[in-house]
Amino acid sequence: YPKRLINLTLALHNIIQLARPPAKVKNLIFRLHISIIHLVNIFGQTTMAFSISFYSPSILSSSVKVFKRSLSTTCRLANKQMTVRDALNSAMDEEMERDERVYILGEEVALYDGAYKVSRGLYKKYGENRVIDTPITEIGFAGIAVGSAMAGLRPICEFMTFNFSMQAIDQVINSAAKTFYMSAGRVNVPIVFRGPNGAASGVAAQHSQCFGAWYSQCPGLKVISPYNSEDAKGLLKAAIRDPDPVVFLENELLYGNQYPITDEVLDKDFVLPIGKAKIERKGDHITLVAHSKGVELALDAAKELSSVGIEAEVINLRSLRPLDINTIIQSVVKTNHIISVEQGWPYAGIGSEISAQIMESEAFFHLDAPVIRVTGADVPMPYTKSLEIAALPQPNDIVETAKKVLGV
Structure with missing residues (x-):
């Protein structure tokens, strides 16, 4: 069923692109489109990112209200289990609530709730000044994020996949990683670069690289690669609180996986130490x-x-x-x-x-x-x-x- 639903969303997307239907029909298709994507998400499959530029702002604003997504307080738990997606969402929610300097930026992280729904609900809760949709220009929004970190904010910069971080590698390596050293310790860059990394499924040569070794070679960066929900929540919270730049390498195929968690993991003060296996x-x-x-x-x-x-x-x-x-x-x-x-x-x-x-x-x-x-x-x-x-x-x-x- 999830595969058929994904095929149906592709068909709806093509209708919008090619047929250019009237506004009322477009509105109906959009609502159906989002409903199906939400069903795929419930099935635990990785959702696909579709362009929403074909829908008018009025349709977007009215339709998004229909699909109210819960935050970490109502994460999907069964016998104290949590998906990696929910764990990451919970970590960002708790840290944004704890520290007003924390904000998120990236492609489709706001109105669309993120390409993989990791940031779902955060735009509605924290608003457009703290959950920011960006143009498709990684070097541009990564540079904005690094500059704001130098100025005292704590950005979470999402790459839709880390393959696209290659467009911004100058900002990651030369600006974020080296500034503390080049300023003789006077300027910290507390930023998290996060997103899916490594092989997924059927995305071929240009979208399947693992960048763990690439970024680990650079002094000035911390590099995290979580496995389960406990890792995802505890380490992302630690990364957001860290005074230095952190590359946070997630995995697309793990987002929908559920893992057992304890009451300790659900606590808002739960943080895992960086650098401990x-x-x-x-x-x-x-x-x-x-x-x-x-x-x-x-x-x-x-x-x-x-x-x-x-x-x-x-x-x-x-x-x-x-x-x-x-x-x-x-x-x-x-x-x-x-x-x-x-x-x-x-x-x-x-x-x-x-x-x-x-x-x-x-x-x-x-x-x-x-x-x-x-x-x-x-x-x-x-x-x-x-x-x-x-x-x-x-x-x-x-x-x-x-x-x-x-x-x-």
């Missing part, structure tokens, strides 16, 4: 270290390995820079084997950095086998589904690699 699963035979979507792959592989008597310890990095190398070393000292897992490319990736730091540490003397990387293929992402699957690491790849490392 989490052991998601304990084990004694081999260490699997991953971030973002890779954690899910590692946990699936660990479950399969357990069925044949191999207990894998799974480490969720959470933060790529700073990297919690101490937690990794402690695990390797115990298991004597390690595999790094990431969806990004192998050359100069996060796994390469982990391998180098292990070789330079005491953990090297505890290794019974070389450090092995399981990564995405060293090619641009194919569009064809079968090739897309082949280009990305799968749980079975981790399982077979673990067996090879352990010699079983």
